[in-house]
Amino acid sequence: MMLRRYLPRLVCVAALTLVVAAHAAPPAPQASPPAPPAESENHYIIGPGDTLQVFVWRNPELTSSVPVRPDGKISTPLVEDMVAVGKTPSQLARDIEKVLAEYIRSPQVSVIVSQPLSAFSQVKIIGQVAKPQSISYREGMKVLDAVLAVGGLSQYAAGNRAKIVRQVNGKQKEIRVKLNALVNDGDLSQNLELQPGDVLVVPESHF
Numbered sequence: 679m680m681l682r683r684y685l686p687r688l689v690c691v692a693a694l695t696l697v698v699a700a701h702a703a704p705p706a707p708q709a710s711p712p713a714p715p716a717e718s719e720n721h722y723i724i725g726p727g728d729t730l731q732v733f734v735w736r737n738p739e740l741t742s743s744v745p746v747r748p749d750g751k752i753s754t755p756l757v758e759d760m761v762a763v764g765k766t767p768s769q770l771a772r773d774i775e776k777v778l779a780e781y782i783r784s785p786q787v788s789v790i791v792s793q794p795l796s797a798f799s800q801v802k803i804i805g806q807v808a809k810p811q812s813i814s815y816r817e818g819m820k821v822l823d824a825v826l827a828v829g830g831l832s833q834y835a836a837g838n839r840a841k842i843v844r845q846v847n848g849k850q851k852e853i854r855v856k857l858n859a860l861v862n863d864g865d866l867s868q869n870l871e872l873q874p875g876d877v878l879v880v881p882e883s884h885f
Contacts, residue, residue: 722791722794722874724767725798729746729793730743730745730770730790730791732744732774740782743792756777760774761773774789799814800812800813802878804878806831806834807828815872820870830861831861834883837856837859844875855870857880
């Protein structure tokens with residue numbers, strides 16, 4: 679009888695205890711945020727004359743600094759006559775890993791262009807500029823950077839008839855750019871991004 683009398687009260691106390699415990703318990707750990715996306719691959723194209731640093735993780739004896747030969751190939755320990763020209767550093771690293779996998783377990787290779795000297799790593803500015811020349815390409819380089827690097831336009835330049843000549847999939851592509859509008863009027867829509875191997879052509883005005 680006594681148990682039956684106090685049973686409803688015991689049930690209420692138990693329920694209240696569960697509610698308090700639920701509020702007092704630390705929140706469930708949230709799922710860790712997704713990993714940030716990997717940086718976009720550097721689209722630098724290796725060319726003859728470049729010097730490459732080839733790093734093989736945990737295998738310092740296989741790490742080396744090598745030039746890209748005129749035939750477009752490199753040779754490193756255990757990897758002979760590997761074609762490098764026309765590849766990005768990441769593509770070349772994966773190709774080297776495939777060869778090294780025959781000798782070591784799960785090789786991890788990184789390739790860095792330590793001295794970019796090939797034509798693929800340069801931008802040429804020709805025509806009516808103060809100092810026509812080839813300049814080293816750097817990531818994020820734009821038209822205005824190139825124009826300033828060669829001393830600006832000459833007094834005879836037809837800046838608004840300038841063009842960027844670019845090789846795309848083996849074909850030549852021309853991109854019009856209005857340099858007068860960019861340099862004199864501040865039209866930043868004409869400040870196009872350049873790519874390695876581009877040629878900026880500035881024609882002469884017709885009087």
